[in-house]
Amino acid sequence: MSLNLLGLGHFNPGNEITNQFLEDLDIGTTDEWILERTGIRSRRTALPLDYIRETRNADVRAAVEAAEISNAAMGANAARMALERAGVGAGDVGLVVGGGCAPNTVSPAEACNIGRELGVETGCLDVNSACSSFIAGVYMLSLMDEAKLPDYVLLVCAEPMTGTVHYEDRASAVLWGDGALAAVLSTKHAGKAKLVGQQLHSDPGGADKVVVPRLGHFAQEGRTVQTFAIRKTTGLYRDMHGSLQDDARNFHFVGHQANLRMLESVCKRCDIPDELHHSNCEHLGNTAGASSGSVISQRWDHWKKDDDVCVVGVGSGLTWGSYLMRFEEDVAA
DSSP states (O other): OOEEEEEEEEEOOSEEEEHHHHHHTTSSOOHHHHHHHHOOOEEEESSOHHHHHHHTTOOHHHHHHHOSSOHHHHHHHHHHHHHHHHTOOGGGOOEEEEOOSSOSOSSSOHHHHHHHHHTOOSEEEEOOOGGGHHHHHHHHHHTSOGGGSOSOEEEEEEEOGGGGOOTTOHHHHTTBOOEEEEEEEESSSOOSEEEEEEEEEEOGGGTTSEEOOTTSOOEEOHHHHHHHHHHHHHHHHHHHHHHHOOTTSEEEEEEOOSOHHHHHHHHHHHTOOGGGBOOOHHHHOBOGGGHHHHHHHHTGGGOOTTEEEEEEEEETTTEEEEEEEEEOSOTTO
16 A cells, blocks of 8 residues: 655754764764764754763663653654645644654653644554664554545654763764654545555564663664664665666665765665765764654755655664655645
8 A cells, every 4th residue: 555645844953962072072982983984973962962961871861851852842843844744734633653762751652742742632652663663654554454544644753862872882972863753644635755665574583783771771783783784775775676666767765874884885785876865864863763754854845756765774673674755746846
C-alpha cells in the first residue's frame, strides 16, 4: 500500500554545540579531529550550554529537567510545520504515531505528550525503533488496513539525543544533536508525494551494539556499527534503485545522518553524484530518527514532480529500512 504525504515538518533547538565548544571541554578532541572522522561542524541541543560545561551531563536524569524545551514540544513544533504545509488542522488528525531513541517518558507514550502539546484528542501510540523509528512508522502504517486508517495520520519522531550523552566521552559527544521530524500522511487524500517500496529489517543478534539504557548514557561499538551502516545502506540503495528507478525521473539519495564520512562512503560505492545526494549532519549532527526526513523537510520548497527520493535508515536493534518518496506535484507550486 502506498501512503500519500501531504506535509513534512522539522524542528531543531537554538543552542549550538560547535566543534570549538567541544574542544574547549578538554576531552581530547579538536575541530580537525572531528572533521576528519565525522565531517560534522556543529549540532543543536535543547540543553543550556552552561549546563553541559558545568555537569558534562553526568546524570542523564537531570537532563530532562535542565532542557530548555521538552521533547514533546520539539515534536509538536515539527508537527505544526507539517500540518501547515499540508493545509490540515490539528483537530483533523485521527491518529498520532510517535517514536524515537530516548523519549522523555516511557509511560505515557511520547505520542501522548506530543498530542497534549497540540491539543488533540485522538489515538496516540509509539513505534520505537531507535534511529530507524520514522522508517518503522512508515512501514507499520503501510501494513495496516487502508479502510480502517483515519483520514489523516500524524507521524512524529522527536529526539533529545544530547541528553543521553556523557560529555566526557569524545566519541559520543561529537556525534549527536537534538531535533524532531513530523509528517502528515493519508491513504484517502492526495498529497505532494507518495511513499512506496517500504522495507524494514532487523538482526536482533546485534541488539547490544548500540544501546541507550533507560537511566544511562548512550554507548555503541563505533567501528562495528559504522561498518554495518555503510554495508546495509549501500545494499538498500542498490535494491531500491534497481527496483524503483525511472529514467524519466531524478533519483535522489538521503541517508541516515550518522556522519558525513559514512554518507560519502555510500555515495562512492553507489556512484551517487553530489547533486543527487542531500545531507544536513554537517551542521546538525546525528539527530537519530529525525535525521533523514529533516533533510527533505529543509528542502521542501525545492522538490519537483519528477523527483524521487530514496530514504535509507539504520539503527539500534540492529535495524535497517527504506522507502521511496515519489513527488507527484511541484511543492512550491
